[in-house]
Amino acid sequence: MARYEKQRNFLKSNFDEFKNIKTDKMNGIPKPASIKSYDSNSKIVILPKPSEKTVTNSNIYECIRKRRSTRFYAEKQMSLEELSYLLWATQGITGTNNAGLTLRTVPCSGATHSFETYLFIMGVDGIQKGVYRYLPEDHTLLFMFELDEMDNKVDEITLDQPFVPNFTKKAAVVFAWSTIPYRSEWKFDITAHKKILIDIGHVCQNLYLASESIGAGTCAIGIYDQKMVDNILRLDGDEEFIVYLAAVGKKQE
Template sequence: MKSSQADAATVNVAELVYGDQVELDDPAETYHEASKLHPGILGEGAAGRTLLETSAQLQRSTARSTKRYVLGEAIRLPGPALPDVGLTALLRERRSIRQFSGARIDAQALSSLVYAGYGITHTVPASPMTMRTVPSGGALYPLDLYCAVLEVDGVASGVYHYDPFQHALEQVRAGDCREEIGGSMVAPGIVMGACVVLLIAAMFRRNRFKYGLRGYRFALIEAGHLAQNVLLASQSLQLGGVPLGGYYDRGIDDLLGMDGVNESVVYTLAIGVPA
């Protein structure tokens, strides 16, 4: 075979994934299979779907789908201000940035990032429902957005929960947590010069009561929508960002006091001023 043909050959990686025989209980395959829909069989969650149709209380509580940290100090953010940049340029120019200058951003830039990520855009007339910047299966919004603030003028270092209803940050813990976050990252250096590390957490029952096992897929998909909004917003603000799936789950969940089962961080992003 000529080398150009050899280069073009498809490498079969199935054996690297499955070994020389397919495990019958591969967790990824088992989960994917168990979370499929079939005509006439919509899986678990049927009771939840019925309750959602009939219970005004459940409708009201799903319409206010966010965690609350009422005991902490809440910081009202300034309104978001995203530059009117063309989408084509943003899509073309976005690249993952892993080296940051250490320069600070201001509270309005942080406001714009969290608003782009999970902010409220609409109130549905004659209904308690509100809609956000991201699509969400059944508009159930199972995610919560947290910010580990490192270098932001006007917002003290600490970990905050974003309350989209008040467009405010609720303090989860005070003080610089750069070392702690870095210690829970596979590549700690990336977060060192960042201005903010965004942590996307899912409270799985908020959509599993309706969608059953498939709700888990939906939560992860929605986290991708949220993350892409943040990355495009950060590009529009001439900031740099990188999505980080390489984190040690237990360490990051501990930082937020999450059990990692009912509620867990599913995705993280570091944002800063490019070096």
């Protein structure tokens, strides 16, 4: 059992130790940017405004009851309105507080919002197949690049799925969430990392429930090739790296 000790301790609260630490925020170090910068000449996709009209099942009880990890998808594209809604449901900005911090559709420790949302878009109506990043401040998509044989690359990233092999490449879109840990470390120091993992769970659960509300299905993916997905998305693997993925597609009737 000794081999579990380190990871079990990671799951515990270490607030007593944190109380004796002077964080970078306390030291007056400037707050890190909450959104990654990008080239102003980049191709930007304007997303439709999120609307309740996109929802086909607004009964939250039914959405929770029916929620399942979905690994079989219809050969049907998602609409741009549906993708817009899912992005809003997982990282959409709904306001700001008195300190100017963004309030979003998901809870986040100290409003640090360490996540960036990357998308492998393979089947969304009206959207060029490729890799994108969500820009929550403007509710837009940043087109990053085309990816040759993207469905096969996505398949390689997510090999060794235990229940339904190769299901990911059949999704309409794959969400890939990265963390930029310092956004949380700046405020929470050594306690940041547990908070990051708790917070990404909130994000993915919103994706599950929002997908259910539009007749789509989601499957969270924790088994993936870390180095490969970081390299494809051009992340350094240290200051930013992927922590969670999820496949989404329309449900089979």
